[in-house]
Amino acid sequence: MPPRGTAYGRGGQRPPRKGSSGIKPRWGRIALVGGVVLSLIATAVGIGVWSYANGLNDDMSRVDAFAALVGDRPVDEVDGDLNVLVVGSDSRDPDNPTGGGNARTDTIMMMHIPSDHSKAYVVSIPRDLYVSIPTDAQGNGGADAKINAAFAWGGVPLLISTVENYTNVRIDHFVEIDFAGLKDVVDALGGVDMKVEETIESIHKPFRTFEKGMNHFSGAEALDYVRQRYQFADGDFARMRNQQKLIKAIMNQATSAGVMTDPSKLNAFLQTVIKAVTVDENFNLLDVAIQFRNLRSEDLVFLTSPNTGTGETETGESVVVSDDAKASEMYTKMRLDSLAEWVTANPDAVK
DSSP states (O other): OOOOSSTTSOTTSOOOEEOOOOOOOOHHHHHHHHHHHHHHHHHHHTSOHHHHHHHHHHTSEEEOOSTTOOSOOOOOOSSSOEEEEEEEEOTTOTTOTTOGGGOOEEEEEEEEEOTTOSOEEEEEEOTTBEEEEEEOTTSOEEEEEETTHHHHHHHHHHHHHHHHHHHOOOOOEEEEEEHHHHHHHHHHTTOEEEEESSOEEOSSTTOOEEOSEEEEEOHHHHHHHHHOOTTSTTTHHHHHHHHHHHHHHHHHHHTSHHHHTOHHHHHHHHHHHHHHEEEETTOOHHHHHHHHTTOOGGGEEEEEOOEEEEEEOTTOOEEEEEOHHHHHHHHHHHHTTOHHHHHHHOGGGOO
């Protein structure tokens, strides 16, 4: 990976001690194709599909994610691929007693859709990954820390700068998901099916027991399950896996015949999704929908940002240590739209 300032970012400082454990996508062309498709559908079935899609897009909450970015950004080197930074906040997490405006960004994912739109690669970035956080226009950051500190210090722009600095991959869009809002999304789908790795008891009221094997979860049950981490030997890594499973389960149910052929269920699902997310100001629902139009759950490839497990900083802080060599290789392939090659060469990385 070409050096960019303090990419992989611990600057000149000694790394943590390891523990035991360019060219823009053709959005105009995509939108034109999408408009033709939706117009044909609207004509065929006699409903205002175009107006409905635009209405959903207009109702989405927005954040100015990119205007405040400072310094050089990675260059788009491939025409037509898409990189979306997805952040999960949990404003009603029982482990966060302050709640409200102190929502945490405990989930950070990069979604890469290659230019051929054949797959969607979802890379989970551990919230405790130890990286260099650059300095923003207000003077925030400028230190080595866990990656989710970037959001606390400088909001969305500093988090994007930090991820771009670490990966050297340009972020095209930003999506923040309120995990509490996912409860309503799951309920609008009539629940989802998820496989539980091992029988555990929730540490949160009402202290549900999650039985090993396939389970059908309501929204409250699914949200409770993906919040668990202390009962697993690998802690947060297990939670990341379960969050990935929930995304796949939602996609499975959302594309099922029971939802796609039922206008009321489909509308309820879309409306709850809109309420659960916040996007950047240039995000266009139709453009992204066109990117996803042929994708199904089996086309999702889940990965975790390469790391060597947990370690400690010189001050004794527990962190996740980046595997710089492997991460550089993977993110370079992502930047060059060749991530499929890396996955083929590293099949054990697929979750």
